[in-house]
Amino acid sequence: MSTPTGRIRLTPHFESNLPSRNRKASLWQVLFRLSTTIGMIVLALLLYTVVNQAFGLVAIDNKVDPASFAVDGVQIEELDQETLIAVIEENVSKGKFRQLEREQPLAERTWEEVYQVVIDDVVEPKDIVGTWPLVESLTRKEEILAEVEQEHPQATVEFTSWIDPQFVTSPQSSDVLEAGVRTALLGSLLIIAITIVVALPIGIGAAIYLEEYASDNWLNRTIQTNINNLAGVPSIIYGMLGLAIFVRMLEPLTSGAIFGLTDPTTANGRTILSAGLTLAILVLPVLIINVQEAIRAVPNSLREGSYGLGGTQWQTIWHHVLPNAMPGILTGAILSISRAIGETAPLVVIGAATYITFDPDSPFSKFTTLPIQIYQWTSRAQGEYHNIAAAAILVLLMLLLSLNATAILLRNRYSRK
Amino acid sequence: MLTSDSIIAIQAHNLNVFYGDFRAVKDVDLSIERKKVTAIIGPSGCGKSTVLRSFNRMNELVPSARSEGQVLFMGQNIYDRQVDPVEVRRRIGMVFQKPNPFTKSIYENVAWGARLNGFKDGIGKPSMDEWVEHCLRKAALWDEVKDKLTQSGLSLSGGQQQRLCIARTLAVSPEVILMDEPASALDPIATLKIEELMRELAEEYTIIVVTHNMQQAARVSDYTAFFSMNDDRAGYLVEYGPTTQIFTIPQNKMTEDYITGRFG
């Protein structure tokens, strides 16, 4: 059993290399630390870019010279009310005219009011001739004013915050200054409501099944692997699934035809209902995995206490496991909702409407969402659309921030209980 | 002043080790004799491992750990600011309770540490192959692995893995080898092999071994240090002396009680 340990005294040669090793170690430590700051730098850059575009100077010019509206050589300041109303009707879109009449018939207004309408809506339809981001607006103000003075002497330059309460409450519009995200925001909220109602019960149910009921057999293992795989499928594929099944195959259901409630402008399945259902299927796998983890974290001693008193499996789950896992379940749910709110590609595939001005009021309405609105505005060539896109991004980020903050609050409150 | 010629390899002066506010080891004065086997025994929780780990500054890997006092080695307090713990650990090696070979081949396990510390072959100096074989022989493992040097270190049995860990420690040419209950995770036969190894290694290296097995200490060591702990749960040195003396005519009643099995 004993082996010769070698009486030969071997003296190996070690070259002293400690200083260089230590230097190398310090160098790489710095590099590692540097790479972590890149994450923070990128985040800062991103926020800077968005905020920079969301505020700034805008130069607004009149499109048309007031003199061109003169009737028979008489300038508009001198025209009587009837002629003014005729001028308005000629130069304003039908929809706008109807809106004006609805607010208060023009014939019943005073001359001053009608003249004001002429000024507001006929003579000065606003045209944006230039926008500048925040930093530039602050540092190069004089130069910008001079530039605008030169090229568009009629234009006014003012500092605007593209994001303001009016932005949130205004509907879509082709006019950049008028446009708001209300339609998109409502669309997002309605769709998410449907997603929550559908995905949460099924997701939590599936997680409970897999963690508490499923025995280790072939079928259940397949289900688990399947869910893990689904979590990695690109979101656009879910969009295509939604298109094929909810929009096309189930069109009678999703367009409301069965209930006779179809949207008059489109009788097809590209509705809020389809969008909500598609997003539900999309978030389901990740939601299930998160809830599974929350349930797994509940200590077995808790279950054993309940069984030991003669509780049934469902009683144990409902009265002990679920309440205990609630913080984790809530966190998982809110993460999934956050993800769903930000999803764009699947909804574009399903067929988000490109231009709707009325608010969605039923599950069978056409829809657009906040991310889709951002996408559309960003894709426009004119620079001013980038400004309102930035404003919309800020709205979206604030929505997500408040959602996640609520999640953290709820989680803290529940775990203290 | 301790030099490489003196009889004492490591000397602890007033050593106190804290984890945060808790004092784990209190006022230890201990002189370890060169090229002898010194055993550290005592009931569990009395700081034996902590004392051992303070000899190669492994305690520092725990963020809340703090040492006060001195540990002298090669004429210096190893806790001095200028002393590099990396260099200390090369010269004072350690074998752990549970064998922890690297996820590399058997050959690489042994060669890695040596290469790291600047091993160079040359005229009249051993090549890496020769050095690896030498270390494996010294660890009494060569015959069992010489045909499978490229296999993973994890493919060996527990006892073999532990001897592999000893071999890789030898490969960096330390002067002192610390062993923290090296055989407690092994079966009796493997344990005996390790004990035999300890005695052989003592011809060239200073061995300090922590063990909770008194019979092992009596069999293997030249000197024994007995630790215990007070109500404040700080470990302290009760008695230290030649093994034969500790086990036959202990000076301290507590030592005698422990050895005769009245407590611990």
Next chain:
Amino acid sequence: MISRTTEANPLHRRPRRGEFLIRGFLFFCGAFSILTTLGIVYELSKEALLFFRNPAVNLLEFFTGTKWQPQAGAFGVLPLVTATLITTAIAMLIALPLGLAVAIYLSEYASTKARNTLKPVLEVLAGIPTVVYGYFALTFMTPFLRSIFGRDVVDIYNMASGGLVIGILILPLITSMSEDALSAVPRALREGAYALGATKLETAVKVVVPAAISGLAAAFVVGISRAIGETMIVAIAVGAGPNFTFNPFKGAETMTGHIVRISGGDLSYDTIDYDSLFAIGLLLFVITLGLNIISQRIVRRFRETYE
């Protein structure tokens, strides 16, 4: 507890119908996911088959043709595939080294305080919607690249911007998966290295990383899969038309970008354009599914040899 049975033995089983129903409902929930997968496979295959059956389409041409112009009857998918590959490669080029470096820092060097500042930053980065990243790519990254390389070298729509921002998008994913893998390496292994007189760097790079290699490889593969499936960033910043080129500074269209552009316009059912989308979708699905399965296999196989 009133026994509802007239059995003589009170210990015998009682029918609990409520439990049974609940169990059935829960099983349905679990099995629902199988329906989803079946749905995906069925729909994609059905339409793709229609596409391939169309006389204007040639299977060989589909996989090898370098032109995708439906009006001209050219249905070669290579331009879309190369665009996907190039943007993904650029993304991995920055995400992998950076992600690994951050993961090593987090698991081997970082104090609790550093970790508590860094992890939330990564979580925020991961939670930003991809359309916002797309905006960032168009309004910051592209001008930035153009100012460095010149406006004539870099087009307004180009693959490099998209690729770089996709890299940023998947950085948190790679970091967190890599960090999990590194942290799973037992402490004892690190201690063995330290005891031999190794520095922290040497221990991290030469002992811990090799031991965690399976988890790191899985992270790598998952990152690629995610980058391939990314849509909005490429739709906004990379380009609006298929273009078979290897120059990253030119615009092109990836598989995902193409699908989103076509379906965002006027699309009638049962046209060749409609069916072609599903063919591309099927290809995309197969690629990402394959990658995910590979990553799971890697983890399983290497885990056996490690323990």
